[in-house]
Amino acid sequence: MKICFIRQKLFKYLSLAFIVCSVFFINACNDSSKQANNQTKKEISMGVSPGPYNDLFKDAVKPILESEGYKVKLVNFPHLLESDVALSEGSIDLTVAQHTAYMDVFNSQRKANLKPVVHVPSVPAAIFSNKYTSLQQVFAGAKVAIPQDASNAARSYNLLEKAGWIKLKENANPIIVSKNDIAQNIA
Known part of the structure; x- marks a missing residue:
């Protein structure tokens, strides 16, 4: 399967998921605002960082919220971690890029x-490339980028094992697997 096809299919899947979830998101905003002394907060600060979830929020959910009378202020962060830190500290209201x-x-x-x-x-999860269109084109010793956060790194190591590029230790927990759990580099 070509990587470009996977990317197109992924975008369609994300678009549909975001449109469906936006209805629930708007209702959650409305419900929580009603509970806060019947005062509605008309400005929502949204932490965004590069990636498909944030692009879909900007393109699909933000216009819906604005049509409902909300002012959506996008606060850009270069990394998801920074937006989550800002959210936990209370300097933004929402983020939308984690599982x-x-x-x-x-x-x-x-x-x-x-x-x-x-x-x-x-x-x-998928393997993406700007250079290769199939896994067979990738040569032994090619460099692969792995996400820095533990949960997405684990997903990546499991994906590399499925692709046949590495072998993980038999007793490795697939949810928290790390580079220390690589038993063999096959590719």
Whole structure:
């Protein structure tokens, strides 16, 4: 399967998920604002960092919120971690770029208490390249980038094992697997 096709399919999947979730997101905002002494907060500060979730928020959810009378202020962060730190410190109202496993690891490591407002389906992990169009074109010794956060790094190591590039230790926990759990570099 070509990597470009995977990227197009992923974008379509994310678009649909965001449009569906935006309805729940708007209702969650409305419900929480009604509970706060019947005062509605008309400005929402949203932490955004590079990635498909944030692009979809800007393109699909933000216009819906604005049509409901909200002013959405986007606060740019170069990394997801920084937006989550800002959220836990209270300098922004929302972020939209983590899955539950990432949030659980963040809460545990930072002694934070982030809570999901809307569950957004995790996107399938994939291998992306600007240079190669199939796994067969990738040569032994090629460099692979792995996410810095523990939960997405674990997903990446599991994906590399599925691709046949590495072998993980038999007793490795797939949820928290790290580079220390690589038993063999096959590729």
